[in-house]
Amino acid sequence: MEEHKKVITRFAPSPTGLLHLGAYRTAIFAYLFAKKHGGEFVLRIEDTDKERNKKEYEDDILASLKWMDLNYDSFYRQSEHVETHKKYLEQMISNGHAYISKEEAKDGSGVIKEIVRFKNPNIDISFEDVIKGTVTMNTTDLGDFVIAKNMNEPLFHLAVVVDDFEEGVTHVIRGEDHVSNTPRQILIQRAIGANTPIYAHLPLVLGPDKLKLSKRRGAKALSEYQKLGFLPNAILNGVAFVGWNPGTEQEVFSHDELIQAFDLVRVQKSPAVFNEQKLEWFNKEHIKLLSQEEIESNILEWLPEDKKNTKLVPIIFDRISKWSDVRNMIEIGELDFFFELGEYDKTGLIYKDVSKDKIIMNIKSALEALEQISPEDFNIENIKNALMSIADKLDSRGELLHPIRYALSGLAKSPDPFIIASILGKNETIKRLQNAIV
RNA sequence: GGCUCUAUCGUCUAACGGUUAGGACACAUCCUUCUCAAGGAUGGAAUCAGAGUUCGAUUCUCUGUAGAGUCACCA
Numbered sequence: 119m120e121e122h123k124k125v126i127t128r129f130a131p132s133p134t135g136l137l138h139l140g141a142y143r144t145a146i147f148a149y150l151f152a153k154k155h156g157g158e159f160v161l162r163i164e165d166t167d168k169e170r171n172k173k174e175y176e177d178d179i180l181a182s183l184k185w186m187d188l189n190y191d192s193f194y195r196q197s198e199h200v201e202t203h204k205k206y207l208e209q210m211i212s213n214g215h216a217y218i219s220k221e222e223a224k225d226g227s228g229v230i231k232e233i234v235r236f237k238n239p240n241i242d243i244s245f246e247d248v249i250k251g252t253v254t255m256n257t258t259d260l261g262d263f264v265i266a267k268n269m270n271e272p273l274f275h276l277a278v279v280v281d282d283f284e285e286g287v288t289h290v291i292r293g294e295d296h297v298s299n300t301p302r303q304i305l306i307q308r309a310i311g312a313n314t315p316i317y318a319h320l321p322l323v324l325g326p327d328k329l330k331l332s333k334r335r336g337a338k339a340l341s342e343y344q345k346l347g348f349l350p351n352a353i354l355n356g357v358a359f360v361g362w363n364p365g366t367e368q369e370v371f372s373h374d375e376l377i378q379a380f381d382l383v384r385v386q387k388s389p390a391v392f393n394e395q396k397l398e399w400f401n402k403e404h405i406k407l408l409s410q411e412e413i414e415s416n417i418l419e420w421l422p423e424d425k426k427n428t429k430l431v432p433i434i435f436d437r438i439s440k441w442s443d444v445r446n447m448i449e450i451g452e453l454d455f456f457f458e459l460g461e462y463d464k465t466g467l468i469y470k471d472v473s474k475d476k477i478i479m480n481i482k483s484a485l486e487a488l489e490q491i492s493p494e495d496f497n498i499e500n501i502k503n504a505l506m507s508i509a510d511k512l513d514s515r516g517e518l519l520h521p522i523r524y525a526l527s528g529l530a531k532s533p534d535p536f537i538i539a540s541i542l543g544k545n546e547t548i549k550r551l552q553n554a555i556v
Numbered sequence: 557g558g559c560u561c562u563a564u565c566g567u568c569u570a571a572c573g574g575u576u577a578g579g580a581c582a583c584a585u586c587c588u589u590c591u592c593a594a595g596g597a598u599g600g601a602a603u604c605a606g607a608g609u610u611c612g613a614u615u616c617u618c619u620g621u622a623g624a625g626u627c628a629c630c631a
Contacts (some may be wrong), residue, residue: 132631167630224629233629255560259627267629274631297560298626321562322625330625359580363569367579386569388562389624396568396581436594452592469590506589516590523590531592 125157127289128282129183129190132164133175136339139392140293140323140331142182143357147320148291149188150358150380160285161190165197166277182340186350187373192285196277199284203272206280206310207234207265215309216265234266236275236306243301248289248318248382255301263302279303283312291318291382294389295330318382321361322389331392347420347441348397349404356400361386370403402439420444429541430456433533455527456541459550462528467554469520478555480518481525483508485551488544496544502536525554 129145131137152159161183165171176195183190210216216236223229240258247253265276272280282290297319307314323331331337343353355371363386364371364379371379405413417434418426420441425448434444434453447453467477487504488496505522509515523535526542539547 130631134631164631170630221629231629250561253560259559264629271629273629278631293625294561295625296631299631319561324624326567328623359568361568365570367570369580390569391567393567393581399581433593437592502589509589514590518590520590527591529591533592534589536589 123286123288125152125155125289126160126285126287127152127157127291128160128162128285128287130162130164130196130278130281130292131179132167132170133172133179134167134170135175135333136178136341137175137182138331138333138337138339139343139353139357139360140337142186142340142353143323143360144291144293144320145183145188146186146354146358147318147362147380147382147385148289149190150377151289151291151318151382153377154380157288158191159188160287161193162281162285163193163195164274164277165195166272166274178339178341182344185344186340186354188354196281199277199281200270200272202284203266203277203280204269207269207272207276210236210265210306210309213309217262219262232268233264234269235262236265236302236309238262238305243304245300245304245314245317247297248316249321249385249387250294250297250319253297253300255298257301257305260302265306275299275302275306279306279310279312282315283307283310287315289316289318289382291320294319294322318385321386323360324389324391326391328391337392345442347416347443348401349408349440352397352401352404355404356397359396359400360392361390370400370407372407398439405435405439416441417444422448425453425457427456427541433537433541455529455532456538459526459528464554466528466530467521467524469514469517472517476517477521480508480512481521481551481555484518484522485548488539488547488551491544493544496540496547498536498540501539505536521554522551526550 127148129148131141131145149159151157163176163179165176207216211218211234214237216234218232219235220230220232223231238257238260240256242254242256244252244254263275264273266272300317300319304314325331325335325337327335329335333339340353344350351373354373354376358371358376358380359369362380362384364381365384408416413435414428414431417431417438418428421427421430421444430453434447437447438444467481468474469477484505487508488501491500491504505518506515509518512518519535523532523538524530526535526538526547527533532538542550
């Protein structure tokens, strides 16, 4: 019998700082829920606090949502609605739900101002929360709370209620830190004749200290993840999994799959500690979903001009979980030997307790075998065959493979000798091996 | 402190009142080509405590404990 209204959700951030993942998770859930039900997702910038608002923060929010491909169906700033807020304010004053109160300004300036207070009926308010169930609170403690600084400066509670009502918001999906605001807002709804939307208060996202995620305690702004070279789909996927799961064992989801699978009912009741390692895992999984061409072009893009070598891509791919790891590998010199091998400690050529003479002999036999391969056939396959046939005859493969790899890289830890040799090419490989035994 | 909420491996979580309490991340060990990485296999690791209801409780109820959120002329 229930009339099926079109679902309308909203994300209502205030542009007073860079938003972290906790805030964006709210946006993601509101977006997924709306899309899942073929509804609309509204972006409303809550900029009624003139003192703290900054345009740059609004720009950041817009850019981040765009980056994640969270498209909103409508957008506006709360400040553009003051006339509407004023209309309801006047209505509430005239019908006795609110009143103007002359009070000394709280800033200590001694100025007498005319603020608007809500006439609190001091009653119990209950509301049904999709996630938390029935929540009941008594509003007496709230007193006659302030709803506007003056007729032209509405405050949060009034503005939220009026705007949600005017936009026909059906589901208010927001952080749990708003539960205690809800009774106040329901009171205002009743006073202006608005119906109460369906509430879904999301459990908080916690930092490693198990406290509400905050920038002060090291939470990154979403734009930082973008700069670190995370994939937007991975962020979407990873963040959606904080406090929600599809009930199956599938964890890697595309944007559209997420919309299909999302359900407010499966949102967790308890807060969740955000795990950045898992986010990196999600990112790697999403990188694996990319085409070879995309992976290659991204890695190349993060490589400095003089080191853009396509042959390095497979080696790098295995060793990164986000694009900025490419830059890190370069910065710590992990790939330097592919371009130039300087002086290195030759005692490192020795494998376990094998004698130096034996090591030199092994390198020489490797040299002979590699000389047989023509430069154009100098690929991983052939190099491996040549080297392994020698190595297998030895007491242990390491006494050949280790010195070869070390002679090519100058490092105790590196990719295997076959791939290094194939990347270096025949000439350079022979050169380095000869250099190792002089 | 008042009010509100929450409680399963280290972390994220699954489990019609009946499961050897499952999975993922992380960790450890082994394998895969000497090392590293990637991949594969294996392993350790949890129902906050105490009552009650029930043939049977992670699941329902109560109490306790612990933790979180919130108490503005911010949002």
